[in-house]
Amino acid sequence: MPWFDIGNAQAVLSFGANFLETWLSPVSYTRGFTGLREGETKLRGTLVQFEARMSATGAKADHWVPVRPGTEGLVALAIGKLASEIRGGSTPRVFSGVDPAQVAEQAGVELEALESVAQLFAANAVLAIPGGAALGQSNGLEIAEAVLALNGLSDNFGKPGGVYLSALAPNQ
Numbered sequence: 001m002p003w004f005d006i007g008n009a010q011a012v013l014s015f016g017a018n019f020l021e022t023w024l025s026p027v028s029y030t031r032g033f034t035g036l037r038e039g040e041t042k043l044r045g046t047l048v049q050f051e052a053r054m055s056a057t058g059a060k061a062d063h064w065v066p067v068r069p070g071t072e073g074l075v076a077l078a079i080g081k082l083a084s085e086i087r088g089g090s091t092p093r094v095f096s097g098v099d100p101a102q103v104a105e106q107a108g109v110e111l112e113a114l115e116s117v118a119q120l121f122a123a124n125a126v127l128a129i130p131g132g133a134a135l136g137q138s139n140g141l142e143i144a145e146a147v148l149a150l151n152g153l154s155d156n157f158g159k160p161g162g163v164y165l166s167a168l169a170p171n172q
Contacts, residue, residue: 013127071106
């Protein structure tokens, strides 16, 4: 099982993971969320929640973005494509064939919202979390892969504010 270091992230993009209420370990992730929000020792982190219905985590997010069920992975790929273009250089293959305008239409999201999140992604160390109802869809594995690809773009595997595999997870 992966462990997501929310407390040390600068920004978190959650795709259906209701980590403050019911997902995996709400107590541990609430502690991490407290660290994300701490403003005394670092800049206050940002949470963007993508989901079909507002959860407790969505209610606490800086930005709640409603998406059509099953489109979370497409949204993640569109954000990856846009963020890659903002950063310059080559676009990773996983994001290269994505049309953000088409994704925005399919997901029922404004293209400007995706562009805004891509700006956030390009400027910060971002942690992307797949989970909850998004993974319960018939395309749940593809959604998880697309969201985890954002962590690859952010180069945060095994690093503070990133994703750890269980064997590498620090004791919480």
